[in-house]
Every structure is written in C-alpha cells, then in structure tokens.
Amino acid sequence: MRHDGGGGAGSFLAGFLLGGAVGAGIALLRAPRSGEKTRRMIQERARELQEQAKMTAEEARTQAQQVGTQLSESAKRVQQKAQETAEEARTEAKHVGEQVSESAKQVQKKAKQTAKEAKSEAKDVSEEVSESARRMRKS
Numbered sequence: 001m002r003h004d005g006g007g008g009a010g011s012f013l014a015g016f017l018l019g020g021a022v023g024a025g026i027a028l029l030r031a032p033r034s035g036e037k038t039r040r041m042i043q044e045r046a047r048e049l050q051e052q053a054k055m056t057a058e059e060a061r062t063q064a065q066q067v068g069t070q071l072s073e074s075a076k077r078v079q080q081k082a083q084e085t086a087e088e089a090r091t092e093a094k095h096v097g098e099q100v101s102e103s104a105k106q107v108q109k110k111a112k113q114t115a116k117e118a119k120s121e122a123k124d125v126s127e128e129v130s131e132s133a134r135r136m137r138k139s
Helices: 008-030 035-138
Strands: none
Touching: 008 035
C-alpha cells in the first residue's frame, strides 16, 4: 500500500488549482489579446481546470474506497485466522488434558496393583516368619 505522506489528494488538488489560477493570472497580464478573447480564454481554462479537479477528486475517492475495501478484507482475514488459531489451541489443550487424565488413571491403576502385590508379599513373608517361629519353638 502506498502512503503519500500526509497531504494526499487534497493537497494535490489545492496545489493544482492554485497553479491553474496563477497560470491564468500570468496569462492575463502577458496576453496581447483583446478583453473579449482573454475572458473567453479564461472561462475556457477555468472550465478545464474545474473538470480536471472533478476527475482528480473522483480518482481520490475511488482510491480511498479501494483502500478501505482492502483494509476491511485484511481485517476479516486476520480475524478469521485468529479464530482458527484459538480453536486449534482449544482442541490441542483438550487433547493434552485427555492424555494427562488417561496417564493419571494408568498410574493410579499401577499404584493400586503394586500396593496389592506388596500387601500379598508382606502377608506371605509374615506367614513364613510365623511358620519359622513356630518351628523354632517346637525344636
């Protein structure tokens, strides 16, 4: 996108009109024509300048509309991308949460199994110690 540096079409148009007016004034002072011819020439030049000013203003308006449309479209694309990214992040977070939950369940299940095995082994060792103690008493 081009940036004209502050003034834009309004400054151009003002300069254009001022230049036209100065040019017309100089032509009046320097022209070796009759007053009638000079007035007609000035009127003709004024019409030309007015037409050029209208065309320049219309071009500026068209360009402003195009820039506005482009900005609007860009904003919509950015908003859409942000929404997509947020949805992807939510989906990923949900997936990670499910994985963590499943891992926690597996760890809990393994811990219960290990505790059950340890209890069973402790019982077996206790029974063996009791049996050994009985044998020692009998002997």
